[in-house]
Amino acid sequence: MSPINKKALSETDIITKFLLPAVKKAGWDDMTQIRQEVKLRDGKVIVRGMAAARKTVKSADIVLYHKPSIPLAVIEAKANKHEVGKGLQQGLDYARLLDVPFVFASNGDGFIFHDKTNPNQLESEISLDDFPSPAELWAKYSAYKGFTETQLPIVTQDYYDDGSGKSPRYYQLQAINKTVEAVSAGNDRILLVMATGTGKTYTAFQIIWRLWKAKAKKRILFLADRNVLVDQTRINDFQPFGQAMTKITGRKIDPAYEVHLALYQALTGPEEQQKAYKQVDPDFFDLIIIDECHRGSAAEDSAWREILEYFSAATQIGLTATPKETDEVSNIDYFGAPVYMYSLKEGIEDGFLAPYKVVRVDIDVDLQGWRPTKGQVDKHGNEIEDRVYNQKDFDRTMVIDERTQLVAQTITNYLKRTDTMAKTIVFCNDIHHAERMRRALVNCNSEQVAKNDKYVMKITGDDEVGKAQLDNFINPKKAYPVIATTSELMTTGVDAKTCKLVVLDQNIQSMTKFKQIIGRGTRIDDRYGKLWFTILDFKKATELFADERFDGIPEKIIQTKPDDINDPDSGFDEIIVDTDNDNEDGRGHDEPDGFPDDSGPIDEGDWTTGGDDEGGEVRKYHVNGVTVSKVAERVQYYDTDGKLVTESFKDYTRKTLSQQFASLDDFIRKWNASERKQTIIDELAGEGIIWEALEQEVGEGIDPFDMICHVAFDQPPLTRKERANNVKKRNYFTKYSEQAQLVLDKLLDKYADTGVLEVEKFDTIKVQPFTDIGSVKEIVKGGFGGRKEYDQAITELEQAIYSTTDKSA
Structure with missing residues (x-):
């Protein structure tokens, strides 16, 4: 041998x-x-x-x-x-x-x-x-x-496997392992930071499962502040716990169960009799998972923090996509530095999260402001305070019907241009704005609403009918509702995998809130063709992408008053001045005035700023008859680091191709050496080259060969039709039988119409017009002499198509 x-x-x-x-x-x-x-x-x-x-x-x-x-x-x-x-x-x-x-x-x-x-x-x-x-x-x-003997049974415990082949992604496995290792080493305060859409709840389930199965933790409490988060968790990721799991309702903690899911609101309240957590001893739970811990539980003076402090002996794990770091609220102060972080940037780079394009719409009254005439009254007969109302005022203290109508029409036009059934979330300033936007969208989409009156729904905390449709909205199998108008309810924890359009008509200065809202669109669902999403921005919110902290580690923000600057005993190493007392952090990144903080599941209320002379709310004025128009609408692309992509797709392709081919000769050599040209086309598509997008920039009907020669090496391109005609002029087919000539001529026509893939696919000759010439067997055997000879003829046809004797290269 x-x-x-x-x-x-x-x-x-x-x-x-x-x-x-x-x-x-x-x-x-x-x-x-x-x-x-x-x-x-x-x-x-x-x-x-x-x-x-x-x-x-x-x-x-x-x-x-x-x-x-x-x-x-x-x-x-x-x-x-x-x-x-x-x-x-x-x-x-x-x-x-x-x-x-x-x-x-x-x-x-x-x-x-x-x-x-x-x-x-x-x-x-x-x-x-x-x-x-x-x-x-x-x-x-x-x-x-550095594992000890006592750690080994815990760190070696297997994760849950349902036999379907699903296993944790690499970053989930890192998060699970690092958390389990930290718990096994005696760390009782742990923070996990994972971008929205990366599977925090599934990761939490696997952490609990391993600790529970290893008997390291016996009674577990999963805490959330929104009912939808608890129900989604119980029905989906936590389902394997089966009979060992319960949801705490009616302010009763049943000690017969080992895994408890609860709303903060079900465990505590302002009255002593509402503090259900006191029904059990402080050592009852030995593991507590806090979902979305950047919200209420992070604040020291929060009523919800008392639950964590009561069960202070338990291991407490905080989960968040956006850790909150301000003078009043600090996840890191409470939980410590994250044991693991997986960012939006990493998720998009890895292909686990959907990238986005931004359509920025500027409206004239937003840019120029609007001022009432002297003595002008609103729709309700109230005299309007004489000042210039600008973008921050609209739909908070000033409602202009025509502006609402313009936003609704722009949303509608975008959907008609792209996909009228694309799941869409419209973020409004408050529930009243959400209701007005719902009405405007209903009127703009009368044909769609006639097909199904749930085409547009307001889904807010005060609306039981709307909230009842939330599950249908996030279910990819349910077509309706298509458009959801909301304010706060859907900013976090809503797993809308097929959401393709996120509309921002809300004043957003908080980086935490911005990242949560963007997270509504970042989930990918290949089965339903959801690979990316669009942000339609009416309020310049996407300027936050340019903030250097957009996807970085949160920094601690100190808020102070001007007088404190001169206090030598203040102890501040860094003071960020908030001299206008506008609740911003000096860089414009905190909750906008008049919005509730995110300490609770609030979506109710017509939030306005300040107060009148009698201590009541500022009146919200409502006017119509104002001329409103779009000044500009432009599409922007952002890379994973939040930087604006200024290069055209043609430039991107040139840069990518230069990494693949050293020269024009190198490319032609590799192209000609390839047995099937579609292989190279597919490989380049795998590098992110989108032929349809190139056609839009360079021109339609151009072969990928010519596209590459033109874009990467500045060669004048030939269209497919020109290449096909050049082959026919050379009387190339004469060496074949009459039947074979007819087949090759039709394949050349196919190439001119749709490209080289149709030439290379054997199935092409199984349909018309080839069936008019003969059966597959008759064509292959009778026309060419056999399959080997047929394949050789196809190779030679491609060589003739891409012959460099013409001006193509």
């Missing part, structure tokens, strides 16, 4: 014939400890116009596990023509995502072993026969982590 020629083997062959045998020989179990082709990311979505494409991502060749919950090592393979350590840097990237200290790279000759647990020799070369055993790596890993 002749020896194997390693140099001729593919990467897959190297894995199969050399690496897996070496790993299994070292004692690794193929069923539970070895996983191949582990896909860690989904691939970033690139959006231009109405088109989107996912970037292709590579998978880790092999990941080794101690248990499914604990990855230990990454093995990255390369073909033998490469140096043994060629794949090491790629492996280190996967190891970072998995948070593992061991990386092996190999070309089949041996391994380069990168060992973070050995700082004296980070990298060494070992033979195939010397691959470490599971016990060796686990011992090194445990020592590296």
